[in-house]
Amino acid sequence: MSLELRTGENPRKWRFTWEAQSHIPTLRLFLFDSHTNPSTQCQNLKVRVSLSQSSVLVSWCQETHISLRVPIPRVLVDSESPVSFKALDDHIEVKLVLLLPVDHPIISSFDSILNLTDDVENASSDASSKRMSMDSDIKSLSSCGGVDFYCRSCSVKLTRSPLRNFVEMPSVNWREVADNWFGACCCSFGGISEKLVTRYVNSYTCAKGVCLLNSTTIALCKDDIVGCNFPDLGGCQSYEDEGDSIDDHEFGGSTLNSGSNHSRNEKSRFTQFKHEEFAANCEGKENNGDHLSHPSSESDFPVNLTLAQGCCMHHTSEALIESQKPSKNMEILDNKKSFLNGFLGNVFMVRSSNLSMDVEWIEFVCPQCSSLLGAYPCSNDRAPVDGGVRLFKCYISTSLPVGGSRDLFRNYTLGRMFSDQLLDNAKDELSFRTVVRDLKTKSLMLQIVLVNTNCWSCTGYCLGTEGISEPPSKIDLQPIIKVLFSECCNITKSQIRTIEDWVKKDLADEVFMLRHQIAELVESLVSAKDMLPPSYSSFEGLWLSSMQKTGFSL
Template structure:
């Protein structure tokens, strides 16, 4: 019979798509061809299940007899249950009954459960979750890691990196405030201390790689073949303002290459010198002001509320201040605002008694933007972490100009914090790119976006999202999440004439089903409609770079084609899927 069967002129015009839902033991097959109406053209349709070849055979008469083979994904089919099918205007639908749902652990681990040999195993399962723990452990265990451009394999780092640190979650300040209280009087300003420590601890340092779910953050000095012309490399004339009590302000001028500073006590306009001798910091009034203010004597004992003198050990500075129950801590300054505080003794014995006027300590300009927890997850920025003072510049490969990530620009500095964010989906940790040694081979823009989208939907309890351009703040992409627990795979059907080639093994991949709308070229009136939709539906708002959004739109449009036309739209919006 097989010798009598003919294929159509090009059997690959026929496409197949397998679909399943988590926890549901049913597998659905959609067969379609854009130039064929199966209901009118496929006469005497016959469908057989051939488990020995792991295929579904489909045959019908269309002038001549046509036969196709469709590979079956690795699932446990219930052979005692008959398959069912129906013929529609633009596709053929076939349903198989399964012994176990597709997401059952036995099905997910076929290789280990059935102890298949290397030849029998499929390629590496790309549906494995993207886990930060495995990234940290894998990178740290290698001793030294270079990063490479995934497009052209160009080495991006000057020397191997061996120190990898996981970034805290983006809501770490909110967590600290909820745990300890937002007021600096609560538990000695514990929340504020943690905030400042996090901000200082997670600065970009040469030789250290910071990681989050989507990016690696490298110090600019670790990058090879790239110059940041906007970075002046100097900390000269940088002013920091510290608040002391109500209206008392101390300003510090830091001079590049100098170990001297100058502080001004603004309450009574008396000047105070702040000197460093390498081991101690001595703050005392200038000699010419002692005569004008006889009550302010530099003996460490006679101190009034307008002028304070203090000696402390720089080496023990942060630890001693951290133990002070009422002191807001920053590693660059100490705030003293109590008239009765005796600062003549060592800071380890210091206890600030009056908490009433304690205010926050300002951080350097290049760290202020991180106070709200925005430590650089620019892959998808939430509204709460958006900063008006930062512009994000796209970072390109110095060799092939491929998009790799971004870095912050602000206050005349680029990168603002000295760090460049490289997205994991565009870089590799070894050569050749994409092989087993590449720790980021499983990362794609689509999977990273999907994981962020699901996390956002879970946190915000919203299944509607508008993606805005990070630069213009305009809406560019609308997404409505329909089903986060689908499984899918698709491809071209095989013919049966000549020598029958063995059918490649295929796997179902976890996907989400979404409705989407490309808003990149909308009019002003359409933009107002979208803004009304956002307000009415309490849609979640996220911000992404232009390059990323364009790539996501292309992916959504492409994935839409794996479904027949009757399944391509719902409620007037295109229906598509994205791998998770």
């Protein structure tokens, strides 16, 4: 949170940054400007904490007497512990002892516990939304009755009519999901797994009137979006609300026949192809002579297993093996083969494992202001291969005014979405080094190293002390991650070879993003590195910076 001041109150633009670590009851304050060496110029340095004004008062002699006031974020300061401070070459450092760590549940519940707000329910709701949960988004959107989407830059309406049906975006790991459910062993239902994936791929398309969501994007049918001028391929499949009716033979994203409420939307997810019925048949029926029966509604997948001497003895009948071979009408259509990799979901940050060479992603911009809104997957004809466009949540709004209390996407930012994806990837790959490439050219653009994933921080400019008696405005600590980064446009060939070697040896995770996103991300990282004094800004040729992540602010 940045506090801009009038020039007369802080003529030298002294900046403050508060920083704390999760689970550690210490709060550090950095004070610095661009041309002062505190160790030699700040004589008779004094620091005093005024809890009544929620401020730290700092003064020293430098030709004239200088006094600054720094607002304290909402934390529990231990008033009985002494304040420690020191003047270093490029900054003044102050340490406060806390009664509780900054991420303690009591701190995150200040408003409701101390009744500091007139509308506790709204404050709680706003804090909850900062988690940016996809399930929470679906529930909130579904409860609105009808939602239009707007460009965050110019506020133009993007949708032709309000959308009422919100569904989780189908899993990208179709083959893995099917194999995990039915098994890939030759004596199990491995053939069914292949047929399920084939049918799903052939039937998948974005349905008109249905909004698909994942953690970072929404997918809309091109016919629902104003200003979509794609080649006419027949449009999206229309969506009709048919209550609870779901065709047992259709389970792709194109055939979502669910109702408008969240409970019916749950039925349209990828895993809803008779899992419960199938499990009941496998477990509840008598296995006469070791025969397992399959639900009659899935007659396309005949199963008549005769298992002899256990699963792995490979005594499956030749008839069964033959029946599991995909028939001609179950072969994947040529224009659908690009779907098999599952790379049609989270284009915000694409993992190398989901990168499809058969799909090209085209940037989709606002029809009025040309700001980037998202992207769509296309084939050679430059039309969306599934009839849909992905819009990034950080570039759109669900209501006007943009960023208002009714805007369900108001807490989504590029930095938060990127940092969350970065943390998820690090958790999955056990790697804290990430290489970012251009999604179109595959060229190396950025390298990022995770340094600390559990920090809290806020920054701004110091206040003057003359003629001010009222407490300063409240400031909040925000959850952040600390990273080292460098752009790869100016690095040497030997450095490029080193980075490529990291990728080959699985020492670095590799992701792909749109060039516009990468440029905006770099700009954000460069700006954030100024939150700390120069002595903290670099390490071994990399810049130290930070990004906000999701979670409760304090």
